[in-house]
Amino acid sequence: MKAPFELMLGLRYTRAKRRNGFISFISLSSMIGIALGVTALITVLSIMNGFQSELRDRILGMTAHMTLTEQDGHLRDWRSLYDKVIDLPHVIGAAPNITEQAMITSGKKVSGILVRGILPDQEGEVADISDKMVVGKLSSLYGGDYRIVLGGELALSLGVSLGDKVTVIAPQGTFSPVGIVPRIKRFTVVGVFDAGMHEYDSSLALIHLVDAQKLFKYEDSVGGLQLKLDDLFLVGKVKHELSGVISKNLYVREWRQQHANFFKAIEMEKRMMFIVLALIIMVAAFNIVSTMVMVVTDKQGDIAVLRTLGASPNSIQWIFIIQGLVIGFMGALLGLAGGLSLAFNIDVIVPFIEHLLGIQFFPSDIYYISQVPSKVEWSDVWSVTILAFLLTLVATLYPARKAAKVQPAEALRYE
Structure with a gap:
């Protein structure tokens, strides 16, 4: 099956040597900017996930996932209650x-x-x-x-x-x-x-x-x-199941309520870091606008010839959208590879940098966490990659529409 000519021309314009080398330089810098933004965002989010998981494990290592008590703070006949809840699904311990x-x-x-x-x-x-x-x-x-x-x-x-x-x-x-x-x-x-x-x-x-x-x-x-559960994130489900077993005068308190402010603060910080670092990707993506505008100006003669041969404005628009998306796709792909490489090897990279510079980022006598933890959440990875690709798509729309509006007669007048 033969590929559409819009795809073939878009890829050819991306590979071809342009008369204006400055355009190629800006295209490369835009691609590198997107790659660096995606790499930084994936790495930072993975480190913050690692810190959150490490702190959560340390906090819950000293306490249970759920606590059952009466409203006056005194639980009577706890042994019979123990027999009722210990066999519930997902409950693996009680004390x-x-x-x-x-x-x-x-x-x-x-x-x-x-x-x-x-x-x-x-x-x-x-x-x-x-x-x-x-x-x-x-x-x-x-x-x-x-x-x-x-x-x-x-x-x-x-x-x-x-x-x-x-x-x-x-x-x-x-x-x-x-x-x-x-x-x-x-x-x-x-x-x-x-x-x-x-x-x-x-x-x-x-x-x-x-x-x-x-x-x-x-x-x-x-x-x-x-109570301790086999999965700490199932407290809501277990709490619902407990309602059919325990009496109404019992009060159920879970780990999210006990440390709500702490975990909300971490989650808020993570969101703020996502927004700040996403601006890096946004700046790099919108550099593509200037790149594509110059490409459209440089290719006005080609656009005019294509229009006279029967190409529709929509086809011309897709040629330049494809060209911009290739830059964004390659940048997001390189950033994805770089971000995952850093996130999965942060336990090797950080000690190497510490040894090279002769410093320690987290001294054990000051910080409880002496190593930089990292936990890759694939939902974060795909969110960052898709965001970079969508920003690139938005950045290509204006230059592509401008190319579609080129009038063949005006463009060929000075050729």
Whole structure:
């Protein structure tokens, strides 16, 4: 099957050596500009996806995907609820806990903390705390012995280590003739964890669930039942399924609600970066306008001959649209290849640049993430590539319409 003459002429004009070399230079620079814009946008979006995924994993590594509790914050008969939800689709683990605010002291040092009462043998079903222990073991927590596990920064600020004593002051006080007296209990430090998140390492302390029930006056109840799913993005579906199993007085809270502001800020930053870097592609694409306008001026004689041979204005228009699209397509293709090459090899490229320049972009003693993460989302890749191609198409419309309006007699007058 023979290709349409518009396609053949459009491709020939792209390959042919023009009399005006400056036009060829602008065409090449436009193609390179589109390629650089697509490369930069794919790479930056992949890095931001990597940061978002890394931070999400670190946050959810210390907490569950969903929490079931009653409106007063006390969950009664959690064992029967555990039996109901553990067999639901996508639920792979469940564990009770108590989370309360308190004060902790060691000598003259005082700090506000978040105390989490857990069952060490079940906590592994919903969180990865055991893997983050740097001193001691999570299994060292025994009910009734009043033992405590501290975050690394919290232990450092208090100046305590394994075997030291700390005092926990709970706001749930007892009434006495002199007023309300806070509940005070001495704990022995049996472990230190490093979650890699300042929020947890500087303010979280873990104790046994039995000790938490006594300290915070929970009796036989717990604060909530935490659930872990096989896919953290299925919380909406599981929440809908829970409505048919649990009673109406139970409150369901998911990870997106607990950290909504944080993840919204990251998503907003990603969108802003997309818009800013898309301007690079836009500038390069609209350089094609000037290129194609000069091509139309340079080819007026050819256009006139084609019109006299019977070519329609629509055919002339498509010749120059094809020529512009070839530039945009090649630029988007080169940018796609470059962006994916950088995104998939960022873990090799960044250390090489650091070694070459003798600097470290993310020092481990300052940043929790010491390496630049990267995660390629194919939806982002195709969005960027299609955007570049569409901008190129828009940029070719004006020059192509101008070419279609060339009058043969006027163009041949000075030939």
